[in-house]
Amino acid sequence: MRRFLPFVVIAVVLACIIGLFAVSASAAQSYGPPASSLGPLQVIQYSAKLVWYDGLLTRPLSVGAPERSFTVQQNESVGSIVNRLAESGLIVDASAFRDYLIYTGLDTSIQAGDYKLSPAMSIVDIARAMQDATPADVTFVVLPGWRMEEIALSLPTSGLDATPEAFIAAALSTPRGFDFMAGAATAEGFLYPDVYILPRETNARQLVETLVRNFSLHLTIDLRDGFARQGLTVYQAVTLASIVAREAVREDETPTIASVYLNRLKIKIKLDADPTVQYALGFNSVQKTWWTNPLSLDDLKIDSPFNTYLYEGLPPAPVGNPDLNSLRAVAFPANTTYYFFRAKCDGSGYHVFSETLDQQIQNACP
Structure with a gap:
């Protein structure tokens, strides 16, 4: 019997070696190759752990759970990160998470930053997500x-x-x-x-x-009703509001500017609105802007259906995208008898308003 003992020992050792290699191969097949920084014994050690954990690594803690914010601080240790993930209820097992990080080498590349994580993510998913701190939103x-x-x-x-x-x-x-x-x-x-x-x-x-x-x-019912009271469809109101949005610098002046254009529409005189000409001109390659300023006399003559210096009524479409303040100004304009306005000469952003063309001319800057 003693003659066969060495062979038995050798067979057992070979079986163990084969088993260890099989464990390493199984871990590599399921979770990828081990980190190059691990020594041979460490590879076997962490491979065995991953095979032991098996389903823990790919099973989420809570299917369907919502996302929550998780912040990794600058220079925070892996141990601290893992413990906080577990305390936050984001991972099913802290040891499994730590061992997976070490096996893959991802423990050295976790980035500081803000993450959107969920208990519906597996350990593998969370580990990979924490390699990129680029915000999801x-x-x-x-x-x-x-x-x-x-x-x-x-x-x-x-x-x-x-x-x-x-x-x-x-x-x-x-x-x-x-x-x-x-x-x-x-x-x-x-x-x-x-x-x-x-x-x-x-x-x-x-x-x-x-x-x-x-x-x-x-676009509330209140706004729709306001547009209707001005005799405008929603599309017409948005078109006018787009002009008002470009003209108004000071928010408190917006309803008065809207009233000027509405007054001009009612008596069917041209709007003479600079933003419509600017829209028709398009990009100014010299000024590097879509809104040419100032406008020349030649600019005012551009033959475009958007040019309200040439054509009566509203332009065929909006000349920009108005905000709520401009939309409300059209729906609920100031009650005025103004037909003209021009920028004040003090650079304040405010305008001076006039009832007649003569007054408008008198209000010109020296």
Whole structure:
């Protein structure tokens, strides 16, 4: 019997070695190759642990749970991060999470920053998510009075997936399901100015729909009734509000500016609105702006249906995207008998208003 003992020992050792290699192979197959920084014994050690944990690594703690914020501080230790994840109820097992990080080498590349994590994510998902602290959401700002091209130009630095070209293409059509866009050929005028928190993967079509949907939320019955009292459809009111938004510098003056244009519409005289000419001119490559200023006499003669110095009534479409203040100014204008206004000469941003052309001329800056 003793003659066979060495062979038995050798067989047992070989079986153990084969078993250890099998464990390592199983871990590698399930969770990828081990970190290059691990020694042979460490590879076997952590491979065995991962195989032991098995389902814990890929099973979420709570399916369907909502996301919550989790912040990794600068220079925070892996141990501290793991413990806080467990205390926050985000991971099912702290030891399993720590061992997975070490096995994969992800423990050395966790980034400081803010994350959106959920108990519905597995240990593997959370570990991978914490390799990129780029926020899942971005802040996107649309300023009052911007035309669609200006919104498009802000996209490359926004962090959104939408490109300027794709946005323009999407905005040149109209989203379905919005009755107030009847008569509109594009989304111009309905791309509501606001501060938006959007998923980074938002595409151009989704962005246009989001802006228009926000407009719909602000288009109250009160506003609709106000437009109707001025004898305007929603589309006409938005068109006028887009002019008002470009003219008004001071918010408290907006209803008075709106009253001037409404008074001119009622007696059927041309609006003579600078923003309509600026819109018709398009991008000024010298001034590097979409809003040429000042306008020359030749500019005022541009033959475009948008030029309200040449053509009576409203332009055929909005010349920008008005904010709520401008929309309300059109719905609820000041009660005035003004037909003219021009900028004050003091640089304050305010205007001086007139009832007659003679008064308007007298109010010119010296």
